[in-house]
Amino acid sequence: MRQLSILICTLFVGLLLGQTIVKAQQLISYELIASYDKEGMETVLFDFLGGIGDDLPLSEDQIIEMMNITHPVDVYRVLYNTEHPILGTIQASGAFSMPTTLDCALPVAVYQHGTTFNRTGVPSFLSIEHNIGAILSSSGYASVLPDYMGLGDSEGMHPYVHAGTQAQAGVDMLRAVREMQEQLNYELRNELFICGYSQGGHASMALFKEIETNLADEFFVAGASPMSGPYAVFDVQEQVMWQDYSSPAYLPYLLIGYQSIYPQLADYSNIWKPEFDHFNNFTGDSDDFFEILNLVEIPDNPSTMIKQEFIDEYDADDNHPLKVVLRENENHDWVPSAPVLLSGCCDDEQVLYENAIVAEETFNENGAADVARIDFCTLFGNTGFLGHNGCVPYCLLWTKNFFDDIAADCGVSTEALGSPSVFTYPNPATEQVTVILPIDFGSKYSVTLTDVAGRMVLSQDCEAIPQIELDVRKLSTGTYVLQVVSEGSSYDYGSTEQRVYQEKLLIK
Numbered sequence: 005m006r007q008l009s010i011l012i013c014t015l016f017v018g019l020l021l022g023q024t025i026v027k028a029q030q031l032i033s034y035e036l037i038a039s040y041d042k043e044g045m046e047t048v049l050f051d052f053l054g055g056i057g058d059d060l061p062l063s064e065d066q067i068i069e070m071m072n073i074t075h076p077v078d079v080y081r082v083l084y085n086t087e088h089p090i091l092g093t094i095q096a097s098g099a100f101s102m103p104t105t106l107d108c109a110l111p112v113a114v115y116q117h118g119t120t121f122n123r124t125g126v127p128s129f130l131s132i133e134h135n136i137g138a139i140l141s142s143s144g145y146a147s148v149l150p151d152y153m154g155l156g157d158s159e160g161m162h163p164y165v166h167a168g169t170q171a172q173a174g175v176d177m178l179r180a181v182r183e184m185q186e187q188l189n190y191e192l193r194n195e196l197f198i199c200g201y202s203q204g205g206h207a208s209m210a211l212f213k214e215i216e217t218n219l220a221d222e223f224f225v226a227g228a229s230p231m232s233g234p235y236a237v238f239d240v241q242e243q244v245m246w247q248d249y250s251s252p253a254y255l256p257y258l259l260i261g262y263q264s265i266y267p268q269l270a271d272y273s274n275i276w277k278p279e280f281d282h283f284n285n286f287t288g289d290s291d292d293f294f295e296i297l298n299l300v301e302i303p304d305n306p307s308t309m310i311k312q313e314f315i316d317e318y319d320a321d322d323n324h325p326l327k328v329v330l331r332e333n334e335n336h337d338w339v340p341s342a343p344v345l346l347s348g349c350c351d352d353e354q355v356l357y358e359n360a361i362v363a364e365e366t367f368n369e370n371g372a373a374d375v376a377r378i379d380f381c382t383l384f385g386n387t388g389f390l391g392h393n394g395c396v397p398y399c400l401l402w403t404k405n406f407f408d409d410i411a412a413d414c415g416v417s418t419e420a421l422g423s424p425s426v427f428t429y430p431n432p433a434t435e436q437v438t439v440i441l442p443i444d445f446g447s448k449y450s451v452t453l454t455d456v457a458g459r460m461v462l463s464q465d466c467e468a469i470p471q472i473e474l475d476v477r478k479l480s481t482g483t484y485v486l487q488v489v490s491e492g493s494s495y496d497y498g499s500t501e502q503r504v505y506q507e508k509l510l511i512k
Contacts, residue, residue: 029375030084030180034187035150038130039104039140045073045142052135053397064511070401072408079138080188081128081157083448084180086173088153090306097156098177099127099134101141101148102190103175109193111138111226111411112470113145114174116200116207118151119164121297123290126151133201136400138207143404145411146192152207152301154264162290164261165237165253168331170207171214174198178223195510196434198228201396202355203232205348209335209363216341224432226483227410232348232355232395235434236362238330243353248304249390250353253297257305259326260286260293268325275314283309336363341481343374343456345406346474349395350381351445358423374456374482378402380420401434410483412508428486432510439472449490453509454484476511484509 034079040048049071050064079101086096102110117133120126127134129150137147137266145234150173152163164170178196185191196215209230213224245255256276260283263269278284282296300318303309318324336359357379364377380398381390390398412431428439439451449471452463461479466472470489488505 014400015344029183030086031146031174031183032083032085032180034080034082034100036078037081037099037128037446038134040142041076042073042142044105045075045077045138045156048138049073049134052139056322061427062120068485069400071139072461073139073406075105075140075142077101077141079102079130079134079313080120080184081131081179083157085175086153086176087167090267091160094153095157096153096158096173096176097126097128097151098173099130099137099147099151099153099175100181100184101134101137101147101149102142102145102188103141106144109191110144110146111195111197112178113140113199113407114148114150114178114208114211115140115205116170116174116198116211118149118202118204119151119251119254119257120155120199123155123255126156129155133204136218139400140404140407143408145197145407146181148174148177148181150207156259160289161264161293164257165209165234165333166201166261166265167206167210167213167335169265171210171434174207174211175214175219175223193291194224194512195226196223197226197411199231199403199407199419200233201231201399202233202392204235206232206235206335207233207331209233209235210365211341212342212344213335213338217338220512224510225271226432226510227343227345228274228340228405229345229347229399229406230363231351231399231436232357232360232392233401234334234355235334235361236359237333238327239334240328240362244306244356244396246305246307249306252304252306252309256283256297256302256309259292262326262329266325266329269308269329271502272326272494275310277311278311282500313506332436336366337370340367340372340375343406343483344372344376345376346377346404347399347402348379349390349392349398350379351394352395354392373480410508410510412510428509430506431478432512434512435477436474437476437486437509438450439474439486449488452480452487452489453484454487479511481512484511 008231046068082100083095083097085093088094096477115136117127125131127137128151134149140147141208152162152173153169182192196477198208198212209416212225212228263273274284281299282299318326346364348357348360350357360377364375367375381393448467451464454460486507486509491502
């Protein structure tokens with residue numbers, strides 16, 4: 005865990021819950037806004053699933069078991085500083101949830117929310133998607149849910165589907181919740197899981213890319229699951245601008261949001277037809293934009309809102325400024341190091357499933373080692389139509405299991421035959437791993453490391469050595485399985501039964 009020693013550089017009064025904090029790094033303030041006991045968490049889970057109107061082919065008991073609803077949860081609203089590319093340092097907000105009955109270092113899950121047309125329709129105001137963070141926390145994760153710039157308690161126009169600001173808001177909120185550790189008496193593990201749905205799928209991919217590309221020395225991504233997101237916002241998703249579409253308001257949201265970020269789009273601030281003149285020369289904030297949306301009737305084909313001369317110019321120029329910024333906000337053409345799960349539904353009428361196909365193909369062509377893709381229409385072919393909303397619970401359930409398969413256990417994991425505790429540290433590791441065995445684990449034992457494909461990458465036989473040092477500097481970044489197998493103890497007071505210890509080891 006990275007210790008926040010840099011805080012000693014600033015002098016502040018001791019903090020109590022909900023007090024305002026003069027800027028240390030990112031954190032401004034936090035307040036408790038909800039608490040759920042275990043039974044309450046089960047209600048949260050099924051209220052969420054029912055709220056999105058899906059009929060899952062699973063029983064309630066199966067869902068509770070899959071989601072591992074175990075711990076009571078506290079939810080906080082967090083205010084923090086972030087960097088806007090035009091406005092400079094501004095306030096942002098988000099929700100942070102944590103299990104209240106665990107006393108070990110917690111893995112961190114970031115959930116990026118989907119599209120909202122309401123400034124307060126965000127996690128920190130207890131929107132329906134705050135439940136996803138609470139659900140993850142009930143099974144042992146500290147959950148971070150940014151509201152994004154221009155939403156929640158943040159000024160300005162929300163830059164809709166803008167990769168840079170979505171990533172920045174996530175990074176700065178991660179820094180802010182690290183600063184809260186001492187005040188709330190928790191510890192965060194440097195083991196980060198990133199997910200999000202719809203716009204949040206795009207936002208989570210942006211955050212994932214930003215961290216692995218530019219901030220790998222500060223954060224370690226153990227796994228990412230960008231769900232049903234427009235990662236190929238130009239190569240794939242752009243086509244919905246020119247046809248009948250179930251969510252045509254996305255187009256003015258995106259164009260006006262981009263105009264608030266990109267000065268080069270200033271010449272295109274007067275592109276709307278007279279009946280949509282409210283959008284022309286727009287200089288307001290998110291509230292002003294949402295108010296206009298309530299005043300106008302958006303046509304089924306979003307492009308019919310735009311003057312024909314702009315459309316002709318856009319079509320004729322491959323380097324049109326709008327095409328340039330759309331390409332800039334694509335985030336699937338790079339090489340992720342952490343395991344990636346791309347999930348969605350081929351019936352999705354809002355975010356085209358081809359986004360996931362293109363992302364997978366590009367990742368693999370670029371040399372990514374661990375990318376999986378799931379289409380739940382195919383996997384559950386008998387469930388009927390799985391559109392954008394109906395796809396949510398499937399993506400969430402499989403994301404949760406994907407993360408659980410990677411996450412290191414809370415505290416020390418000992419899996420077999422009544423063995424006393426085995427200590428493995430550090431985890432994640434970069435250069436060396438130390439394994440300390442109990443004295444009666446066995447006088448002879450073998451140690452192996454296998455990668456996610458089941459290939460053995462390290463093997464070592466030991467005899468009467470209670471502490472093992474493993475050199476992992478030559479191993480690639482990723483998830484491995486560490487296994488120690490004894491041949492049976494030779495100590496008078498020890499068992500002669502073979503013992504097996506196994507845990508996931510992260511190399512960064």
